[in-house]
Amino acid sequence: MSINILRNIYFDVINFVRNQFYNIMMLVLIVSILNTLVNHILISFNEKLLLNNIIIEHGNLNLNQFIQQLSSEQQHLILKVSIINTITNLINNIFIISGILIIIDILKCTKKEQIIKILIFFLTKKLPKLSILIFLLTIIIQFGLLLLIIPGIILIILLSFSPIILFTNQISISKSIYNSIIFSINNFKLVYPIILLWIIIKMALLIIITKLFFITPLTTNIILNSVNNLLLSILIIYIFRLYLFLNK
Numbered sequence: 001m002s003i004n005i006l007r008n009i010y011f012d013v014i015n016f017v018r019n020q021f022y023n024i025m026m027l028v029l030i031v032s033i034l035n036t037l038v039n040h041i042l043i044s045f046n047e048k049l050l051l052n053n054i055i056i057e058h059g060n061l062n063l064n065q066f067i068q069q070l071s072s073e074q075q076h077l078i079l080k081v082s083i084i085n086t087i088t089n090l091i092n093n094i095f096i097i098s099g100i101l102i103i104i105d106i107l108k109c110t111k112k113e114q115i116i117k118i119l120i121f122f123l124t125k126k127l128p129k130l131s132i133l134i135f136l137l138t139i140i141i142q143f144g145l146l147l148l149i150i151p152g153i154i155l156i157i158l159l160s161f162s163p164i165i166l167f168t169n170q171i172s173i174s175k176s177i178y179n180s181i182i183f184s185i186n187n188f189k190l191v192y193p194i195i196l197l198w199i200i201i202k203m204a205l206l207i208i209i210t211k212l213f214f215i216t217p218l219t220t221n222i223i224l225n226s227v228n229n230l231l232l233s234i235l236i237i238y239i240f241r242l243y244l245f246l247n248k
Contacts, residue, residue: 005190009245013238020103024233027099032225035092040218042084090138094131096229098122100236101130101167126167133166133173157195158184163236164243187246194242198235202228 017024102122106115137159144152162180166173184191205227209220 005242005245006193009238009241012241013234016237016241017234020107023103024100024230027096027103028226028229028233031092031095031099032222032229035088036218036221036225039084039088040221042088043081086138086142090135092225092229093138093232094134096232097134097163097236098127098130100233101163101240104237104240105167129173130163130166133162133176136173136177137162153195153199156199157188157192160184160191160195160235160239161243164240168243183243183246187242190242190246191239194235194238198231202231205231 102119105122106118141152141155141159144155158181159177160180161183162176165171165179165183166176169176171179206224209224209227
């Protein structure tokens with residue numbers, strides 16, 4: 001039964017991506033380029049080079065040993081880069097998730113007036129709560145991945161439906177997180193395969209793209225961000241379709 005559900009959702013997502021490919025790619029490219037440029041402006045080339053040298057020199061140590069081996073200047077640099085990366089990734093995720101949900105929502109509209117009303121309602125009512133939720137999810141998941149990989153992956157699975165639930169229902173942020181955990185546990189066999197596949201594809205493409213030495217670092221970062229955002233977009237579409245399908 002679960003295989004049939006996954007197959008139906010898979011073909012549904014493929015059709016949606018094919019029909020909305022232009023809109024999705026425009027969103028992905030614009031957000032990816034802006035995110036990369038902001039990150040490139042805020043973190044200088046020398047700081048990135050120094051950070052790479054630090055990682056190469058101390059990369060074989062655990063987290064506590066790694067921090068203890070660093071000078072105060074190196075710790076300050078890592079803190080600065082971590083904060084900037086967290087903020088830019090957070091803004092990136094807000095734009096991608098919100099953009100995909102808007103694309104899905106406006107498809108049911110037949111008039112421009114309806115689209116404008118949906119956009120105004122989203123910007124004034126849904127976006128503030130959605131932004132706070134994505135901020136909380138980013139912090140929680142990054143903290144989980146920092147401690148151990150497995151707990152981080154489990155958190156991704158349990159919390160993956162919370163933006164969809166918040167978007168489709170007039171409920172609080174805490175309630176959407178709670179409902180996502182319950183929903184994910186009840187449908188764990190349908191949720192974890194796509195999350196694991198998403199993570200594996202991301203890691204594989206990261207390794208492949210970083211091996212392309214013939215392109216500049218800035219171009220590499222734009223490609224990486226674009227690929228990550230495209231995969232995130234497809235994941236959001238899949239989760240949205242799966243949530244609607246299971247709630248019929």
